[in-house]
Amino acid sequence: METNLKHKLMRYMVGNFSCQDIAQLITDYMDGSLTFTERIRFQMHLGLCFACRNYLRQMKYTIATLRQLPPEPVPQHVREELLERFRAWKQRSPQSSVKSETD
Amino acid sequence: MPAYVSLLAPCVCLEGWLFYTRFLLRKPLIVTVRLRIILWFVFGVSSPFQRLLISPSPLTVHDTLKLDEPGLVRALQAGDEQVFAAVMDWYSGSLLRLAMSYVPSRAVAEEVVQETWMGVFEGIHRFESRSSFKTWLFRILTNRAKTRGIRESRYEPSGLSTSSPDADEGPSLEDSLFVAEGSRMGHWKDPPHDWEPDTPERVLLSKECRAAIETAIENLPATQRQVMTLRDIEGVSSEEICNILGISETNQRVLLHRARTKVRRELNPYVQGDNT
Numbered sequence: 223m224e225t226n227l228k229h230k231l232m233r234y235m236v237g238n239f240s241c242q243d244i245a246q247l248i249t250d251y252m253d254g255s256l257t258f259t260e261r262i263r264f265q266m267h268l269g270l271c272f273a274c275r276n277y278l279r280q281m282k283y284t285i286a287t288l289r290q291l292p293p294e295p296v297p298q299h300v301r302e303e304l305l306e307r308f309r310a311w312k313q314r315s316p317q318s319s320v321k322s323e324t325d
Numbered sequence: 326m327p328a329y330v331s332l333l334a335p336c337v338c339l340e341g342w343l344f345y346t347r348f349l350l351r352k353p354l355i356v357t358v359r360l361r362i363i364l365w366f367v368f369g370v371s372s373p374f375q376r377l378l379i380s381p382s383p384l385t386v387h388d389t390l391k392l393d394e395p396g397l398v399r400a401l402q403a404g405d406e407q408v409f410a411a412v413m414d415w416y417s418g419s420l421l422r423l424a425m426s427y428v429p430s431r432a433v434a435e436e437v438v439q440e441t442w443m444g445v446f447e448g449i450h451r452f453e454s455r456s457s458f459k460t461w462l463f464r465i466l467t468n469r470a471k472t473r474g475i476r477e478s479r480y481e482p483s484g485l486s487t488s489s490p491d492a493d494e495g496p497s498l499e500d501s502l503f504v505a506e507g508s509r510m511g512h513w514k515d516p517p518h519d520w521e522p523d524t525p526e527r528v529l530l531s532k533e534c535r536a537a538i539e540t541a542i543e544n545l546p547a548t549q550r551q552v553m554t555l556r557d558i559e560g561v562s563s564e565e566i567c568n569i570l571g572i573s574e575t576n577q578r579v580l581l582h583r584a585r586t587k588v589r590r591e592l593n594p595y596v597q598g599d600n601t
């Protein structure tokens with residue numbers, strides 16, 4: 223009974239945004255693409271719901287973790303080959319640009 | 326009228342004012358921080374919910390080379406090998422990661438990256454700075470990777486043009502996490518718990534955890550993986566992603582949301598409990 227009352231109260235106070243809505247709108251919220259009223263309703267819900275606060279924090283944590291992933295290692299031979307090709311291009315390049323100018 | 330309703334109105338007004346000042350001051354965090362302080366006093370919300378902030382903007386290739394965008398392009402056009410090597414070292418890993426979402430094997434992805442750099446040599450004299458160098462570079466990669474992926478019959482271009490992103494997906498992933506009916510409808514079945522206060526760097530030190538994240542990303546549908554790679558791993562802005570992948574802003578957000586939800590779910594067991 224007590225929890226029912228709490229949820230009814232929460233729903234009344236936070237303008238009918240349920241936890242499910244919060245979970246669905248969380249990317250929009252972090253992107254700043256919610257409308258003015260949606261944003262207020264979202265934040266009012268967050269202010270009252272510890273579970274959704276945790277969820278938001280977890281999402282931010284996930285993003286922070288992804289950002290820390292190291293880049294894919296590129297094999298040395300690929301790098302060397304590309305530099306070789308770059309040098310070859312550089313030697314060819316002035317001729318080709320002169321050519322295109324004369325064309 | 327209960328006391329909390331009378332307290333709610335000033336909160337809403339204040340939030341409105343803060344939202345307005347956000348445009349003037351460009352301080353988005355202040356909005357939630359101030360609201361939280363007010364709610365803390367009014368409703369006794371004791372847990373600070375923005376303890377973990379998204380990391381500040383990371384270093385860019387321009388910072389390391391001490392060259393601005395036009396300077397970088399001019400150096401490449403002039404054939405400066407040092408600059409090229411630095412740019413290549415900076416972006417190749419990211420390009421490789423993105424290419425792997427289009428083609429079936431790493432070896433083919435490496436070839437696509439090589440082709441991309443060849444495309445950069447060929448096209449740098451025609452680069453007119455209508456988009457940033459980074460966007461241009463990633464667009465060359467996606468074009469070449471798409472062609473290659475079609476040839477290797479993995480990537481299906483229809484995936485991006487459909488109105489609903491990743492039409493193969495069923496209903497929203499989160500549905501199973503919430504109570505479907507009754508007075509608690511829409512509430513968490515099992516409320517998310519606070520994760521361990523470990524830093525992401527330390528979490529990634531755990532081999533198991535890193536493997537789980539990498540696997541989760543690999544298992545994402547191609548379009549979700551591309552958006553997540555660009556946005557969350559490489560830190561490309563959403564407008565640039567729409568340009569690179571040729572998708573709408575809404576599509577991009579839906580794909581990103583689904584991808585993040587899945588990766589969060591995979592990360593959950595490692596950050597919660599004693600596994601870390």
